[in-house]
Amino acid sequence: xxxxxxxxxxxxxxxxxxxxxxNVMLREGxxxxxxxxxxxxxxxxxxxxxxxxxxxxxxxxxxxxxxxALREAIAMGVDKGILVNDxxxxxxxxxxxxxxxxxxxxxxxxxxxxICGKQGADGETAQVGPGIAAHLNVPQITYVRKIDExxxxxxxxxxxxxxxxxxxxxxxxCVLTVVKEINEPRIASLKGKMAAKKAQIVKWTVLDxxxxxxxxxxxxxxxxxxxIFAPPARQGGQIFTGEPEQVIGRLVEQLKxxxxxxxK
Amino acid sequence: xxxxxxxxxxxxxxxxxxNGKILSVTFELLGEGRKLADSLGVNLCxxxxxxxIQDKAQDLxxxxxxxxxxxxxxxxxxxxxxxxTAVLVDLVNKHKPGILLCGATTVGRSMSARAAALLNxxxxxxxxxxxxxxxxxxxxxxxxxxxxxxxSTSVTPGHRPQMATVRRKVMKEALLDTGRNSEILLQEVxxxxxxxxTKRLKLEVEAETTVNIVDADIIVSGGRGMQNAEGFxxxxxxxxxxxxxxxxxxxxxxxSWIAYSHQVGQTGKTVCPKIYFACGISGQIQHxxxxxxxxxxxxxxxxxxxxxxxxxxxxxxxxLFKLIPILTQEFRxxxxx
Ligand SMILES: Cc1cc2nc3c(=O)[nH]c(=O)nc-3n(C[C@H](O)[C@H](O)[C@H](O)COP(=O)(O)OP(=O)(O)OC[C@H]3O[C@@H](n4cnc5c(N)ncnc54)[C@H](O)[C@@H]3O)c2cc1C
Ligand SMILES: Nc1ncnc2c1ncn2[C@@H]1O[C@H](COP(=O)(O)O)[C@@H](O)[C@H]1O
Numbered sequence: 237x238x239x240x241x242x243x244x245x246x247x248x249x250x251x252x253x254x255x256x257x258x259n260v261m262l263r264e265g266x267x268x269x270x271x272x273x274x275x276x277x278x279x280x281x282x283x284x285x286x287x288x289x290x291x292x293x294x295x296x297x298x299x300x301x302x303x304x305a306l307r308e309a310i311a312m313g314v315d316k317g318i319l320v321n322d323x324x325x326x327x328x329x330x331x332x333x334x335x336x337x338x339x340x341x342x343x344x345x346x347x348x349x350x351i352c353g354k355q356g357a358d359g360e361t362a363q364v365g366p367g368i369a370a371h372l373n374v375p376q377i378t379y380v381r382k383i384d385e386x387x388x389x390x391x392x393x394x395x396x397x398x399x400x401x402x403x404x405x406x407x408x409x410c411v412l413t414v415v416k417e418i419n420e421p422r423i424a425s426l427k428g429k430m431a432a433k434k435a436q437i438v439k440w441t442v443l444d445x446x447x448x449x450x451x452x453x454x455x456x457x458x459x460x461x462x463x464i465f466a467p468p469a470r471q472g473g474q475i476f477t478g479e480p481e482q483v484i485g486r487l488v489e490q491l492k493x494x495x496x497x498x499x500k
Numbered sequence: 501x502x503x504x505x506x507x508x509x510x511x512x513x514x515x516x517x518x519n520g521k522i523l524s525v526t527f528e529l530l531g532e533g534r535k536l537a538d539s540l541g542v543n544l545c546x547x548x549x550x551x552x553i554q555d556k557a558q559d560l561x562x563x564x565x566x567x568x569x570x571x572x573x574x575x576x577x578x579x580x581x582x583x584x585t586a587v588l589v590d591l592v593n594k595h596k597p598g599i600l601l602c603g604a605t606t607v608g609r610s611m612s613a614r615a616a617a618l619l620n621x622x623x624x625x626x627x628x629x630x631x632x633x634x635x636x637x638x639x640x641x642x643x644x645x646x647x648x649x650x651x652s653t654s655v656t657p658g659h660r661p662q663m664a665t666v667r668r669k670v671m672k673e674a675l676l677d678t679g680r681n682s683e684i685l686l687q688e689v690x691x692x693x694x695x696x697x698t699k700r701l702k703l704e705v706e707a708e709t710t711v712n713i714v715d716a717d718i719i720v721s722g723g724r725g726m727q728n729a730e731g732f733x734x735x736x737x738x739x740x741x742x743x744x745x746x747x748x749x750x751x752x753x754x755x756s757w758i759a760y761s762h763q764v765g766q767t768g769k770t771v772c773p774k775i776y777f778a779c780g781i782s783g784q785i786q787h788x789x790x791x792x793x794x795x796x797x798x799x800x801x802x803x804x805x806x807x808x809x810x811x812x813x814x815x816x817x818x819x820l821f822k823l824i825p826i827l828t829q830e831f832r833x834x835x836x837x
Contacts, residue, residue: 272767273767334617362613367613370614378581396760402701404698458616458620463652473815475814483823484823487816487827495831497774
């Protein structure tokens, strides 16, 4: 099976910057890492390939430096990396990202399964996976915590819900988004790192994938960020120290009313 | 999106139900939707999908929904991404709401993301603030980003509907509002729309999540300071007395002391209880991202310099293994359990 993993480069949380005019997150020239959630997607693809054979392609849409996220995936064992990179894509929102990645996957032609992370650690929209599925007109299973069964035509996966988990059968091709519980990502081997260094990253432009130029980038985005601001700070309150019985007594005194109201 | 954006008017709330029970977030959305509808001078409507759910329309009417669109089909008995999305998209294209709100639940986030892509419109996920811009009449949508370290306000200026998923327990539930006329509009959809290529085979309800942490009014959470899986026993005692849910930090989950479904934080669940007890949790930003909307945070930690004390409403410095059993005892007395 040909498995596609979508990997995103996200700014290291210490070094986030925004464009003063557009409020778009600046991605060029900022210290960045592979989206931590996407490492689970890569790992799951590797495990499936070990079982089913075939190949894995990692795709990323982003600036030139996003290549390094693809190289990280290749170091873990992914066969090939594709970067969709075009100045016209700058400022794209989640809608555009889903559209563009779906076109890139369609261009590959033979993807049997697409795996995404649950969400990006930056925007945390969790929208791109379902967006890809919608644009490709294939089913989706989000928040997958385990794949129980898989062959060429279908799979059975467990999706994490608020109250437990459900077992879902889906025809293939489909799109999965995976949660952290699904596996423990491997550390890249030395051989993998060497391969990653040498690997040729394929580059596709908006034209290459046949995207409508009016639907991409800042201009094509459906949403606009008006402002970015610091959240109202939570103030620290009262700290109790002393003998356990005493401090608990004081705490319970404070909480008496709320606890009586909220306890079930 | 089809046609001029001026054709899109009403405020819609997706009425999420599970097993025929309407989730409380739906009533929160109706509460918030009422304000938006009034400031735009349009109707507040609800969309209810399921099987054998028509009698639930009363609950929605009672909370101020003026039009209730219902699709009642056996195929919709349990949530299904493909068919639920297709039905919702079909209704939106027919009736053209200006705003469409869903709860930021697993169902709501999964479905609305697919729907927004198909509707060629914008979606802002996990909103905590919604207000109409008086100048443009656009919906201003505020949400946390980057693990809660920043907030952003966005708009969907040129596409309709303006879609949002809204975090649970942030908005106030709609009050009972029986004075309004409500229309119940049973909708038909083409058989095609109900088809899906996925199927739920079974549901396993997790035994321990008797009190689901995303719905809980009180959460008792433990971190690395609990030392081992057995350490959580004293938290469960406390939770039992309070009728609380049990949460955990990633460190506790990664050590396999408790299942991932209990993890609170950026990579786990976002919670919004009235009272959050953080026991043996240091308070790293990724954990705080999941709890910052709690009304009251209580930290129990032996390290007086733990960052959790900087944001806790009440902090107790000391050994949790001594403190928690006393706390449990005191609450048991207070609540006469
Ligand atoms: C991308 C990413 C995502 C993450 N997502 C999450 C997430 O979703 N949720 C999350 O929680 N973390 C998350 N983390 C991890 C986070 O950074 C912290 O590592 C984690 O929250 C630490 O858990 P802790 O507070 O239980 O452990 P520690 O930081 O080790 O703190 C344990 C605390 O217990 C106290 N203690 C020990 N013994 C006792 C005792 N007997 N009595 C009282 N106090 C005691 C100590 O003083 C200490 O403060 C994430 C990290 C990354 C990089
Ligand atoms: N620019 C991108 N390039 C490749 N994959 C992406 C990109 N943006 C998002 N994804 C994938 O979609 C998932 C969800 O991201 P998001 O919708 O941004 O929260 C990520 O974990 C990735 O798997």
